[in-house]
Amino acid sequence: MFTRSVVQTLRTAVPRRALSSTRATAPLVSAPAKTPLARRNVSSSPAVLEGQEPIVAVKEDIKIPYPDEAEFPPGDLGHSMEGPDVDVGRHTRRTLASFSMTDKVCVVTGAARGLGNLIARTFAESGSNAIAILDLDKEMAEQAAVDLVSWFEEHGEAKKGEIKAIGLGCDVASEDSVKECFKTVIDKFGRVDTLVTAAGIVENYAAVDYPADRFRKLMAINVEGSFFCAREAAKDMMKRDAKGSIVLIGSMSGAAVTPYNASKAAVRHLCSSLAVEWATKNIRVNCISPGYMATALTRVILDREPELREAWTSLTPQGRIGEPEDLKGAVIYLASDASAFTTGADLRVDGGYTLT
Numbered sequence: 520m521f522t523r524s525v526v527q528t529l530r531t532a533v534p535r536r537a538l539s540s541t542r543a544t545a546p547l548v549s550a551p552a553k554t555p556l557a558r559r560n561v562s563s564s565p566a567v568l569e570g571q572e573p574i575v576a577v578k579e580d581i582k583i584p585y586p587d588e589a590e591f592p593p594g595d596l597g598h599s600m601e602g603p604d605v606d607v608g609r610h611t612r613r614t615l616a617s618f619s620m621t622d623k624v625c626v627v628t629g630a631a632r633g634l635g636n637l638i639a640r641t642f643a644e645s646g647s648n649a650i651a652i653l654d655l656d657k658e659m660a661e662q663a664a665v666d667l668v669s670w671f672e673e674h675g676e677a678k679k680g681e682i683k684a685i686g687l688g689c690d691v692a693s694e695d696s697v698k699e700c701f702k703t704v705i706d707k708f709g710r711v712d713t714l715v716t717a718a719g720i721v722e723n724y725a726a727v728d729y730p731a732d733r734f735r736k737l738m739a740i741n742v743e744g745s746f747f748c749a750r751e752a753a754k755d756m757m758k759r760d761a762k763g764s765i766v767l768i769g770s771m772s773g774a775a776v777t778p779y780n781a782s783k784a785a786v787r788h789l790c791s792s793l794a795v796e797w798a799t800k801n802i803r804v805n806c807i808s809p810g811y812m813a814t815a816l817t818r819v820i821l822d823r824e825p826e827l828r829e830a831w832t833s834l835t836p837q838g839r840i841g842e843p844e845d846l847k848g849a850v851i852y853l854a855s856d857a858s859a860f861t862t863g864a865d866l867r868v869d870g871g872y873t874l875t
């Protein structure tokens with residue numbers, strides 16, 4: 520169920536020094552304000568994965584075990600599914616209306632699991648009753664849509680039939696597939712008000728060894744996929760002369776180096792370009808660059824290699840790894856009218872990692 524993407528995202532951003540010698544040379548920080556952070560070498564290459572194919576080897580002693588698919592608990596979407604007493608629910612007190620997603624049609628790519636799934640659920644939590652879940656695997660996307668609706672109905676957050684969610688198989692790297700899916704969404708819901716592009720993969724090859732087909736695939740999904748989806752959403756918004764919000768999911772790795780990170784830097788720059796080009800049409804385009812997020816995949820890794828947690832947290836000023844839920848506020852801010860005068864922004868949700 521889980522690809523290598525998360526661990527490779529993390530590994531890409533983890534500096535060699537942090538993984539190999541943090542404990543030996545720099546004190547680990549439990550209270551970041553009191554302890555100086557290790558300086559990072561952002562040009563560091565990824566580490567060696569045991570039992571994996573072409574991965575950049577920079578230090579033989581660095582091993583990050585990659586869990587087998589079977590090690591993941593079945594049905595673990597990568598974020599909390601407990602309820603209703605988790606951080607989910609409608610706010611009944613006075614609250615800023617501009618943050619509401621009520622009456623907005625929301626499309627989220629890569630939403631069958633992981634951060635995209637959390638984002639789709641956050642839209643339901645914030646009032647949206649029309650949500651499209653796009654993902655490569657049609658069955659997973661359909662199931663995710665069913666699960667989303669039943670969770671909110673079951674926990675009393677929505678009446679039966681109140682929330683409509685559809686799951687669609689979509690390869691974001693294929694222009695035709697993207698066009699077809701957006702057509703289906705518009706046929707079903709009438710329009711697209713908000714798009715979040717969370718579909719993405721990670722690969723780590725040394726640049727000199729990067730097979731051309733793999734590199735093209737990386738760029739096709741992360742960069743072209745973001746562009747195709749943003750363009751289809753924008754076309755619908757322009758056709759209706761309506762405002763809209765597009766949020767591209769980048770990565771804090773976009774501020775570092777390696778070919779994967781170049782794809783995320785491209786996403787960030789794509790955001791700037793589209794934001795300017797579409798600004799007068801009232802279509803806002805912003806980017807979220809998450810840092811280390813404790814998804815299902817990273818939890819399995821960290822349970823097995825607790826010292827990695829120390830290395831990662833020691834390099835994060837807030838002294839912890841992010842929870843997927845830490846993205847909720849950022850995504851709703853940028854997707855909703857609350858950010859009406861914000862476009863072209865890159866909102867880093869990384870606990871301050873990229874500042875040091």
Ligand SMILES: NC(=O)c1ccc[n+]([C@@H]2O[C@H](COP(=O)([O-])OP(=O)(O)OC[C@H]3O[C@@H](n4cnc5c(N)ncnc54)[C@H](O)[C@@H]3O)[C@@H](O)[C@H]2O)c1
Binds near residue numbers: 524633770813
């Ligand atoms: N998890 C992290 O710590 C982290 C940190 C920074 C950035 N990110 C970025 O956030 C995004 C989501 O990451 P995640 O951790 O949820 O990863 P994930 O692998 O759990 O989820 C990605 C989803 O995208 C889908 N997908 C892959 N290729 C696709 C394609 N061609 N068309 C449609 N869907 C496709 C997958 O099926 C999967 O459901 C990615 O872009 C990733 O680079 C994640």
